[in-house]
Amino acid sequence: MLQDEFNDIERNRYEKMLALREAGIEPYPTRVIKTHTTAEAIAAFESAEKAAQAAGESALAEPVKATLAGRLRAIRNMGKLSFAHIEDRDGKVQLLFRLDELGAERLAQFVNDFDLGDYIETSGEMFRTRRGEVTLQVMNFKMIAKALLVLPADKDEVVNGETVRHSTLTDPEIRFRQRYVDLAVNPEVRETFKVRAETVKALRSFLDERSFVEVETPILQPVYGGAAAKPFTTYHNQLKQELFLRISFELYLKRLVVGGIDRVYEIGRDFRNEGVSFKHNPEFTQLEFYMAYADYLTIMELTEQMVSEVAQKVLGTQIIRFDGHEIDLTPPWRRLTIRQGLIEQAGVDINDYPTAEALSAVLKEKGIAHKPDAPRGKLIGLLMEEYLEPTLIQPTFLMDYPRDISPLAKNVPGDPNTVERFEGFIAGVELCNAFTELNDPIEQQNRFIEMGRAYASDDEERHPLDEDFVRALAYGMPPTGGFGMGVDRLVMFLTGNHNIREVILFPHLRSTREEDEETKTDTK
């Protein structure tokens, strides 16, 4: 029980709450009145002030009355006078409780009943203090929600117009497990998630404006595919069926293109049963879109337009700062083939090494560890990671990928080893992945079979053959360009966060013993 674990401070608050109720004051009342947000109240007062000034009056024509509601974030009791700040979605406003105005009994009620973190409804008149801060002179107030637990201490100091925070919550474990506390005390975290919401909205409207149709496809799938990743498995009890959580939307979205929804997109969650890192969370948000009568060159143009427009809308600029770099998202982005990039950065022309064996020798020479039976494409991937990707700071489309690691992409005409695929890189990190979609059903079937053979030694990475997807292609899919992007990654770039957990509200953490025990008792 919550009460059993209270410390002295929390017990004191709990008892205050009970005492209020005893005295006939409900600490969690049902209704609340709020005429202005904090920012609206300040704006209303300032415009009244301006109007008075324009009329040459020293006093307002009539007082600006407001009823505000919010969380108490600072209290400064001064005996016969109390200052406080409340916070709501718009910001903060100062309250002034005066003995003259309220009387000794009411003032004492504020001082005694209220603690930092409590929610208060308060009404009065706006005025400006001698130090110049727009403030609510409190005439009435009431508790609207008592906080029993104590928020971490944090104080803002304004130094030369800059807000400096003092010893606020930084422990990542509490910040992510109890994100509500993090959000409550760290306004910049709230800001990050506002940017995230705006980003998703801007992506949607970009695609909507171009006649893309937003759809939702199955998360629980009998056959997974569209990426080379290990899936989570689950089980439908009544159907006695093993199911997979999707690792991509690709195969379902292309079925929809076959069905005639020739511009289609989905924003949703993918699940990959792999290691976690600063850029990987087991569930992450993906945007995929498919555009018929287009190829990867069309998609490249659309991508640079989309990302730069989203940045402009959300941040008001196309210049972002990330990892100490100033990055310019303005189109056009640099286009670089993998072959050319590797010639420049690694001094290797992959065309000189047409077999995995030949390339393997090059990697050995350069001291890059790899599995002896790795396909040629994987070896090229290792070279890219080592020499090429870290150099791609400004937005770059890295294009023309090895065929054997891209089973869903169409060949570059006349080049059997290379497919029309690109990945967008910013600050050395992959942002998106796109290709000219393979629409030849027989070729697609062969590629699945090839992949199955290539990964036969490692069951978990095996690409399952999705027969229904092949059948769909056999009904005819127009030439199509497809695109996938990690939305979390984009938000990382736009907000300057280096860890994906900073842009996911509830990132995955190992369960605690407490949670394990709760699960046990639940199933009893």
Next chain:
RNA sequence: GGUCCUGUAGCUCAAUUGGCAGAGCAAGCGCCUCUUAAGCGUUAGGUUUUCGGUUCGAGUCCGAACAGGAUCACCA
């Protein structure tokens, strides 16, 4: 999964060679009618993550577990 680092009051952090576990904020009490990291005085607050070991004595050394972080591996 490997390697390295970290875990001390509600929060942020100290603690000398192994020798009485401390500060600021937050909290309680007192004073204070324009404060804003309010101020002054005062009081309380600890299973040093957990379990075990070494030692006269462990926050500190050793082992294990748990959690977090960094990095590598994995990851189109």
